Amino acid sequence: MVNTMTLTWEATREFAVMAEYSTYGSVVVLQVNNPPVNSFSYHVRQGLVDGLEKAQRDPAIRSIVIMGKGRTFPAGADVREFGTASAGMMPDLLSVLAAVDTSPKPVVSAIHGTALGGGFELALASHYRLAVPSARVGLPEVHLGILPGAGGTQRLPRVVGVKTAIQMITTGQHIKAQQALSLGLVDKIVQGDLLKEAVSFARSIEGRPVEDRRISQKTVPDAEKVGEVVDAARKTIIRRARGAIAPMTCVQAIQASVLPFDVGMQRERELMAFLMTSWQAPAQQYAFFSEREVRRWSHPRDKRVNFKTAKPRVIKSVGVVGAGTMGVGITISLLQAGLKVVLLEVNKKQLDRGITTIQKTLSQKSASQRMSLLTTTMDYSALSDVDMVIEAVFESMRLKKEVFKKLDSITKPQAILASNTSGLDIDKIAAVTKRPDKVVGTHFFAPANIMRLLENILGKHTSAETIATAMQLGTTIGKVGVLVGNCPGFVGNRMLGPYVTEAVFLLEEGADPQDVDKAIEEFGFAMGPFRMGDLSGLDIGWRGRIEKGLTTEQGPPPATPPLYRRGNRYCPLADMLCMQGRLGQKTGAGWYRYEPGSRAALPDPVVQQMIREYRQEHGFKKRTISSQEIVERCLYPLINEGFHILDEGIAARSMDIDVTYLFGYGWPRHTGGPMYYAEKVVGLEKILRSLESYQAQYPDHHYLQPSPLLRDMVAKGTSLAALGTDSKL
Numbered sequence: 001m002v003n004t005m006t007l008t009w010e011a012t013r014e015f016a017v018m019a020e021y022s023t024y025g026s027v028v029v030l031q032v033n034n035p036p037v038n039s040f041s042y043h044v045r046q047g048l049v050d051g052l053e054k055a056q057r058d059p060a061i062r063s064i065v066i067m068g069k070g071r072t073f074p075a076g077a078d079v080r081e082f083g084t085a086s087a088g089m090m091p092d093l094l095s096v097l098a099a100v101d102t103s104p105k106p107v108v109s110a111i112h113g114t115a116l117g118g119g120f121e122l123a124l125a126s127h128y129r130l131a132v133p134s135a136r137v138g139l140p141e142v143h144l145g146i147l148p149g150a151g152g153t154q155r156l157p158r159v160v161g162v163k164t165a166i167q168m169i170t171t172g173q174h175i176k177a178q179q180a181l182s183l184g185l186v187d188k189i190v191q192g193d194l195l196k197e198a199v200s201f202a203r204s205i206e207g208r209p210v211e212d213r214r215i216s217q218k219t220v221p222d223a224e225k226v227g228e229v230v231d232a233a234r235k236t237i238i239r240r241a242r243g244a245i246a247p248m249t250c251v252q253a254i255q256a257s258v259l260p261f262d263v264g265m266q267r268e269r270e271l272m273a274f275l276m277t278s279w280q281a282p283a284q285q286y287a288f289f290s291e292r293e294v295r296r297w298s299h300p301r302d303k304r305v306n307f308k309t310a311k312p313r314v315i316k317s318v319g320v321v322g323a324g325t326m327g328v329g330i331t332i333s334l335l336q337a338g339l340k341v342v343l344l345e346v347n348k349k350q351l352d353r354g355i356t357t358i359q360k361t362l363s364q365k366s367a368s369q370r371m372s373l374l375t376t377t378m379d380y381s382a383l384s385d386v387d388m389v390i391e392a393v394f395e396s397m398r399l400k401k402e403v404f405k406k407l408d409s410i411t412k413p414q415a416i417l418a419s420n421t422s423g424l425d426i427d428k429i430a431a432v433t434k435r436p437d438k439v440v441g442t443h444f445f446a447p448a449n450i451m452r453l454l455e456n457i458l459g460k461h462t463s464a465e466t467i468a469t470a471m472q473l474g475t476t477i478g479k480v481g482v483l484v485g486n487c488p489g490f491v492g493n494r495m496l497g498p499y500v501t502e503a504v505f506l507l508e509e510g511a512d513p514q515d516v517d518k519a520i521e522e523f524g525f526a527m528g529p530f531r532m533g534d535l536s537g538l539d540i541g542w543r544g545r546i547e548k549g550l551t552t553e554q555g556p557p558p559a560t561p562p563l564y565r566r567g568n569r570y571c572p573l574a575d576m577l578c579m580q581g582r583l584g585q586k587t588g589a590g591w592y593r594y595e596p597g598s599r600a601a602l603p604d605p606v607v608q609q610m611i612r613e614y615r616q617e618h619g620f621k622k623r624t625i626s627s628q629e630i631v632e633r634c635l636y637p638l639i640n641e642g643f644h645i646l647d648e649g650i651a652a653r654s655m656d657i658d659v660t661y662l663f664g665y666g667w668p669r670h671t672g673g674p675m676y677y678a679e680k681v682v683g684l685e686k687i688l689r690s691l692e693s694y695q696a697q698y699p700d701h702h703y704l705q706p707s708p709l710l711r712d713m714v715a716k717g718t719s720l721a722a723l724g725t726d727s728k729l
């Protein structure tokens with residue numbers, strides 16, 4: 001038991017304040033104080049080493065506790081230091097951890113919040129670990145393109161075995177305290193005041209030898225199976241990693257944990273150096289910080305549209321209109337965040353189907369509690385009292401206008417009216433209401449309860465308060481909100497246009513759908529454009545093209561040249577599939593065929609025959625197209641459209657585009673996003689020259705025409721970061 005009377009502060013702050021030194025009788029507590037997440041920046045490392053040395057020198061001190069001040073135990077290395085001079089300044093994290101491991105006085109890590117990366121490695125180097133019940137631990141370095149480089153790949157397998165260590169490190173998962181306890185990663189879960197409990201625990205182990213507590217001195221429990229475990233892991237990881245090098249490099253480091261500790265540490269260091277100097281690590285770290293940076297939104301259209309000054313309205317209840325694919329997913333997201341929802345649908349069958357899906361999807365534990373927040377209705381007047389409505393009816397401007405007119409007359413005047421349109425003009429929708437300032441686009445991605453992106457669209461009259469509310473709603477429901485301007489397709493779908501258009505042109509020239517998908521999947525996408533089209537439903541794009549007058553349900557509009565629409569080259573192969581009722585997975589056939597009940601895309605001789613005949617009819621000569629050409633022809637026009645978007649001020653920053661693609665379209669994270677990839681991986685000049693060269697070969701493919709902004713940046717040597725929000729906005 002701790003005598004609370006002895007818990008008087010004898011704190012001296014002569015050491016760097018980032019690791020505060022306090023004594024409680026014979027126990028020293030070192031509290032890392034580096035808000036917000038207590039990362040190990042240089043001064044923290046120095047403070048810890050100084051504190052440890054002081055504790056060793058003082059004969060009155062018999063044990064040491066390390067903990068975090070404020071919200072968390074250290075969440076790892078200071079990633080912002082990577083690549084800067086301070087990162088290399090001694091003491092480095094490895095020497096801090098060596099001082100902990102070899103301390104003759106027992107060291108206890110007392111964990112609250114999240115002990116991640118280097119933070120958890122510090123805990124593993126300690127002789128004892130305590131955690132509060134809400135704590136989480138993990139080694140998420142793989143998401144930053146690196147590995148746990150302060151002994152994590154060597155100590156973790158010594159506790160949990162190679163198999164579990166591979167699983168934890170290559171997924172970067174956070175583990176809850178209770179699971180950590182059962183895996184032997186923490187020794188005790190403590191209730192109540194962590195400081196008191198930790199001091200009490202430290203006293204209880206004073207004088208005990210530390211040698212048998214040092215994980216570095218243990219052996220890996222499943223060492224004899226390492227070859228077999230690594231072989232099995234390699235197969236799944238290579239497939240899952242899709243070009244990211246960190247996961248497999250983590251496995252190589254873990255494999256070395258069966259060697260003597262010092263040898264394994266040397267191997268870990270070499271592999272860490274390899275990853276740190278790769279192009280993927282900075283790309284993934286950029287992705288990490290961009291995900292957070294988009295929360296600091298603003299828009300050049302209006303100075304008031306700025307996260308610093310705009311205040312959100314409080315949203316407690318939301319109406320969702322349409323219980324289709326998106327309406328149901330949006331409803332689930334809202335309920336999961338504890339918001340009240342009124343779900344309205346005009347079709348009874350559809351409503352019933354939606355309710356069943358919602359019930360099934362909500363986790364068993366909280367289903368009844370969450371379901372009690374849901375009201376379902378076929379009567380618009382049930383929306384009279386909600387704070388916000390999200391419309392998710394069919395993608396038709398006529399219908400959206402009709403719905404918004406109704407919503408405007410029924411809902412309370414201060415209610416915000418949002419549309420989940422995939423790309424229709426928000427201003428036209430707002431114009432039918434008497435509150436255009438309260439109309440906004442909130443573009444969710446399918447499946448809406450899973451996909452993290454929320455693309456929020458600022459209309460001409462949307463107020464700063466409305467945008468702040470939409471952005472805040474995103475945070476409340478765990479989405480990554482990105483603010484963009486209004487144009488057909490907004491940012492995400494607009495950039496997708498050139499990508500799918502060019503993908504279909506490749507079929508004319510000789511590729512099969514599976515060739516294109518394979519090249520794009522090898523680049524790192526989870527799905528190529530044709531598999532993705534089949535999954536989403538080919539009718540979505542077809543309806544859109546019909547609405548735009550580019551095609552009709554019966555074929556090309558009268559008196560239209562077959563391969564041109566409005567002066568631009570057009571390939572009608574996708575329309576031809578839809579006219580045959582091949583709408584993708586839902587009809588068992590699209591670009592591919594599907595066996596009943598299976599989602600596996602099988603190449604279809606019928607489609608191959610259709611493409612062959614099409615080539616013959618229109619005089620295309622089949623040629624072999626390399627994967628490199630496929631990737632460049634699909635992705636460079638997409639990137640080029642990103643430059644148009646920046647130039648027009650639709651996106652304020654290139655990072656808004658990158659985050660949109662990382663979280664909404666499965667762009668491979670290890671490449672940083674399309675704009676980062678263009679600038680830092682390929683190089684803007686190379687992108688420009690490739691576009692020019694393809695355009696010379698295909699002068700009527702208008703998406704290949706390089707954007708003036710791209711040309712200008714290459715000519716002036718400007719960087720995307722320097723462009724900031726000041727492109728011609």
Ligand SMILES: CC(C)(COP(=O)(O)OP(=O)(O)OC[C@H]1O[C@@H](n2cnc3c(N)ncnc32)[C@H](O)[C@@H]1OP(=O)(O)O)[C@@H](O)C(=O)NCCC(=O)NCCSC(=O)C[C@@H](O)CCCCCCCCCCCCC(=O)O
Nearest residue numbers: 039075076077078079080117118148149150272273276292
């Ligand atoms: C911790 C979180 C779970 C908290 O989440 P929450 O939602 O509460 O808060 P935010 O995510 O919004 O974060 C708040 C704020 O903090 C910033 N931040 C978070 N984590 C870090 C961090 N680790 N470093 C810096 N900044 C951080 C965040 O950006 C927010 O600020 P902003 O201004 O952007 O709003 C959550 O934040 C989280 O998950 N964080 C990341 C945790 C993580 O990934 N940890 C691992 C870090 S990497 C690491 O620890 C590496 C170590 O394993 C090894 C280091 C050893 C180095 C020695 C290597 C020797 C080899 C030498 C090779 C040399 C080669 C050469 O260059 O020559």
Ligand SMILES: NC(=O)c1ccc[n+]([C@@H]2O[C@H](COP(=O)([O-])OP(=O)(O)OC[C@H]3O[C@@H](n4cnc5c(N)ncnc54)[C@H](O)[C@@H]3O)[C@@H](O)[C@H]2O)c1
Nearest residue numbers: 322323324325326345346347350392393394395421422446
């Ligand atoms: N499906 C996607 O992948 C996706 C992704 C992002 C955005 N969107 C957009 O979301 C919207 C909805 O798409 P979806 O795929 O969920 O469509 P869906 O066809 O699955 O569902 C639309 C629902 O709206 C209902 N509805 C029609 N008229 C209505 C009315 N007047 N009042 C109330 N309900 C009405 C229909 O009965 C149907 O249940 C569209 O604007 C679409 O472009 C779709």
